[in-house]
Amino acid sequence: MHEKAFLSAWKAFCEADGTPTLQIPEGKTFLLQPIRFNGPCKSQNVKVQILGKIVAPASVEDWTDCKSESWLCFYDVQGLIMQGSGTIDGQGSAWWKALFFHSCNNFDLREFTIQNSQKLHMSINNCNGGSISNIHINSPADSPNTDGIDISYSTNVHIHDSLIKCGDDCIAINGGCSNINITGIACGPGHGISVGSLGDGDKVEEVHVRNCSFTGTQNGARIKTFQGGLGYARSISFEEILLIETKNPIIIDQNYNRLHRKIKTNSIQVSDVSFMSVHGTSASEQAITLDCSGSANGCSNIVMSGVNITSSNPGKEENGNGLRAMYLHNCNNFDLSGFTILNSPKEHLSINQCNSGPISYVHINSPGSSPNTDGIEISASTQIHIQDSSIACGDDCIANNGGCSYINISGIACGPGHGISVGSLGDGGGEDTVEEVHVRNCDFTGTENGVRIKTFPQGSGYARSITFEKITVIDSKNPIIIDQNYHERQRNSVDVSGVTFTSVHGTSASEVAITLDCCDSGCSNIVMNDVGITSSNPGKETRAICNNAHGTSHSTKPDVPCLDHI
Numbered sequence: 001m002h003e004k005a006f007l008s009a010w011k012a013f014c015e016a017d018g019t020p021t022l023q024i025p026e027g028k029t030f031l032l033q034p035i036r037f038n039g040p041c042k043s044q045n046v047k048v049q050i051l052g053k054i055v056a057p058a059s060v061e062d063w064t065d066c067k068s069e070s071w072l073c074f075y076d077v078q079g080l081i082m083q084g085s086g087t088i089d090g091q092g093s094a095w096w097k098a099l100f101f102h103s104c105n106n107f108d109l110r111e112f113t114i115q116n117s118q119k120l121h122m123s124i125n126n127c128n129g130g131s132i133s134n135i136h137i138n139s140p141a142d143s144p145n146t147d148g149i150d151i152s153y154s155t156n157v158h159i160h161d162s163l164i165k166c167g168d169d170c171i172a173i174n175g176g177c178s179n180i181n182i183t184g185i186a187c188g189p190g191h192g193i194s195v196g197s198l199g200d201g202d203k204v205e206e207v208h209v210r211n212c213s214f215t216g217t218q219n220g221a222r223i224k225t226f227q228g229g230l231g232y233a234r235s236i237s238f239e240e241i242l243l244i245e246t247k248n249p250i251i252i253d254q255n256y257n258r259l260h261r262k263i264k265t266n267s268i269q270v271s272d273v274s275f276m277s278v279h280g281t282s283a284s285e286q287a288i289t290l291d292c293s294g295s296a297n298g299c300s301n302i303v304m305s306g307v308n309i310t311s312s313n314p315g316k317e318e319n320g321n322g323l324r325a326m327y328l329h330n331c332n333n334f335d336l337s338g339f340t341i342l343n344s345p346k347e348h349l350s351i352n353q354c355n356s357g358p359i360s361y362v363h364i365n366s367p368g369s370s371p372n373t374d375g376i377e378i379s380a381s382t383q384i385h386i387q388d389s390s391i392a393c394g395d396d397c398i399a400n401n402g403g404c405s406y407i408n409i410s411g412i413a414c415g416p417g418h419g420i421s422v423g424s425l426g427d428g429g430g431e432d433t434v435e436e437v438h439v440r441n442c443d444f445t446g447t448e449n450g451v452r453i454k455t456f457p458q459g460s461g462y463a464r465s466i467t468f469e470k471i472t473v474i475d476s477k478n479p480i481i482i483d484q485n486y487h488e489r490q491r492n493s494v495d496v497s498g499v500t501f502t503s504v505h506g507t508s509a510s511e512v513a514i515t516l517d518c519c520d521s522g523c524s525n526i527v528m529n530d531v532g533i534t535s536s537n538p539g540k541e542t543r544a545i546c547n548n549a550h551g552t553s554h555s556t557k558p559d560v561p562c563l564d565h566i
Contacts (some may be wrong), residue, residue, distance in 0.1 A: 002030045007037075014041035014077075024086055026051035033057065034070065039077035039104070046079060050086035050112045056098075058091045070100035070123070077101075081108040090117035092143070097123045097150075110134050120147045121166065126176075127154040135162040141189035141216075143167035148190065151177055160184045169194045170217070175202030175231070182208070188215035192246070194222040195236055197256050198268045200229025207235070213242040214280075220249040221275065224256040225268035227293065232269040243280025245312045250275055252302070254293040254330075267293035271333075274303040278339075281312035285325070285345050292330035300332040302357075307339035324350045337361050347374040348393065353403075356383040363390050368416030368446075370394035375417060378404050387411045396421045397447070402432030402461070412442040419449035419476070422466055424486050426459015426494040433461045443472045444506075450479035451501070454486045455494035457519065462495040473506035475536045480504060482526070482549065484519040496523040499551075503529075507536035513558055514542075516549035526551030528560060 013022045020043060024030065032054055056071055071090060074080060080101070090098040098117035101107060107130035114121045115138040122137070124130070137148045148164035151157060153176030161184040164170040170187035173180050173195045182193060193209055196202075202225075214220045221238040243249045254267050270292065287309040292299035309325075325344035328334060334357035341348045341364050348364045351357075364375045375391035378384055380403030388411040391397040397414035400407050400422045414420060420439055425432035432455075444450045451468040473479040480501060484493040496518065513533040516526065526549050534557070535542050546562035553563035 003033050003035050006030070006032065006035060010037050013046065014039065017043060019043060019045045019047060021047040021049055023049045024052045024054060024084070026086070028052040030054050031057065032072070034073070036073040036075060037077065038075050041077060044079045045081070046077065047081040047083075050082065050084035050088070053087045053089060055089045056091050070097040072098065073100045073102070074104050076103045078104065079106045080104050082112065083108070083110045084112050087113040087115060089115050090121075092116050092118045099123065100125070102126055105129050107131070113138065115139060117146055118143065119145055120150045122149045124149065124151045124154050124157060126152075127157065129156045130158070132157070132159045133161050137162070137164045137166060139166050141165070141167055147172050150174065151180060153177065155179050157181070158183075162186075164190060166190045172196070173204060173207050174198070175204060177207065178205045180207045182212065183210045185212040186215070187212065188217045188244075190217050192217050192219035192222050194219065194224055195233050196222075196224035198225040198231060198233060200231065202231040202268060204233045205235045208237045208239070209241070210237075210239045213244065214246045214249070215244040217246050218248065219251055220246045221251075221278070222248070223252045223270055223273065225254050225270065226256055227254070227267060229268060232271065234269070234271045236272070237274045237276065238278065239274070239276040241275075241278040241280075243278070243282065243309060245281055245283045247283045248286070248289065249280065249282050249309050250278065250288045250307070252290045252292065252299060254299065255291055270299040272301045273299070274305070275307055276303075277306040279308050282309050283312050285311070286327065288326035290328040290331050298330035298332055299334075302328070302331045302334040304336045305338040310342050324348070326350065328352065328354055330354065332356055339363075340365070342366065343370070344373055346372055347377045349376045351376070351378045351381050351384060354381040354384065357385075359384070359386045360388050365392045366394060368392070368394055374399050377401065378407060380404070382406050384408070389413075391417060393417045399423070400434055400437050401425070402434065404434050405436050407437045409437075409439045410441050413445070414442065415445035415447045417447050419444055419447050419452050421449070421452040421454060422463050423452075423454040424456055425454070425463060426456040426461060428456070429458045429460075431461040432459065432494060434463045435465045437466045438469075439467065439471070440469045443474070444476045444479070445474045447476045448478065449481055450476045451504070452478070452481045452483070453496055453499065454481075454483045455496065456486050457484070457493050459494045462497065464495070464498045466498065467500045467502065468504060469500070469502045471504040473504070473508065473533060475507055475509045477509045478515060479506065479508050479513050479533050480531070481515040482523055483515065483517050484523065485517055493519040493521070498525045499523070500527040501529070501531055504531045504533065506533060508533050508542050509536050511535070511540065512543060512545055514544035514560055516544070516546045516560065516562065518548035520548060522548040522550055524550050526563060528553045528556045528563060530554070531556040533557065
């Protein structure tokens, strides 16, 4: 054991003037028990040069201090420079953090290797100002809790140009951190780069991750907070991220807990988070998960732009029993733009319990024969604007489900797909409400339906104040349809009222271009104005089916007999 020699050398080194250097000689191996190097030193710039190898005891029986949680500890050492071509080897010693820096300001750690820690490889705590660069961290993927670099209660730390392989987070940014910049990190195997996990009172802000790659990792870019408590994670960005066979490429999890159950209570507030230029492949069917809490805090101001994640499993996307590609829950004031979602096994993008946010310049693409692959599905959400996007899928291009209000949809090119739908509502006799849905300036090419309202029989609630305006249909099978008898006919259903079709033109692939099939209690205040749909089959005429619909029609072809002509 070499602890006494190291402590003696440290004492002389720490009391020296100038810029003293403590050197671990090349070609030498030093066996150390847990050891603590205390400051402050006389000099504000001290250098530890690692050229040889420092190893921990290989077995528990060789320890002399079983209570220590850290192996090599540096306390209150200012201006610490640690660099060299040597290696720090934890030898898998259980429970230890290999390197621990506490209250060491303006540090500079670079160019050495840490391997085989059985807990955290490097822990930065309560430090202000520092750089970590050209570090190599290496432990097996199946080694539990072996974070690469763990940061807490620290600020102004830059980690860059390093390689990290471990069994947990490559880098974890914990409570009390701010102004953390991470660039040029190659992560994998490992659990990605994470903010958190955060608990009661934890605060993190101004974390910026850029130009990093994740290869074969459990996660990519992640924010994780435990349920309950107060605090925040805000002003966080992930930019220019490359994913290679990552299981969970993008994830915000406000319900992170070991019991895997959701608790409706306060939560850490997550806000102002952006994912920009994130590309690559996902090893799982669900590439993006934004699972925010049901509390008032939720997630807000989430921005995605230039995100394109495809499956790394050829043919896997064709399984219609899979998961959604992208799921947003309780994410308020989000902004999704400029990315592509391909070949989701189920819904491509699902918006649930979200308040306010635009979706624009998004491209969704899956085969027309892929079952249940809605493009965008919205439920229990309000103030959502979907615009200037193209959607090709095997089900509804956009589905507006129960609990939605003030949904504006414009500039959508839909096809193939099942059109833009309100519903289906009232499934299983349930109560659903939808109002203030406005669809404008959209095209439907080769779709199963165009604009549609569909409600299950025996359901309750309403669909009201809905407009479809400036719609172009090209070879659509059912250009206009209200179906209150979705699956079977009943006397009562979800009330449908205040629905307007204005300036709807184009061609129908079927004889029936307009279907208003209302239940016995009827649909009310249905308005058709300037509707002209002809057959896409030369020599064929189109017609309308109208049951129990009440309202007005003006300049409409084909004629809708149950509406009053004005």
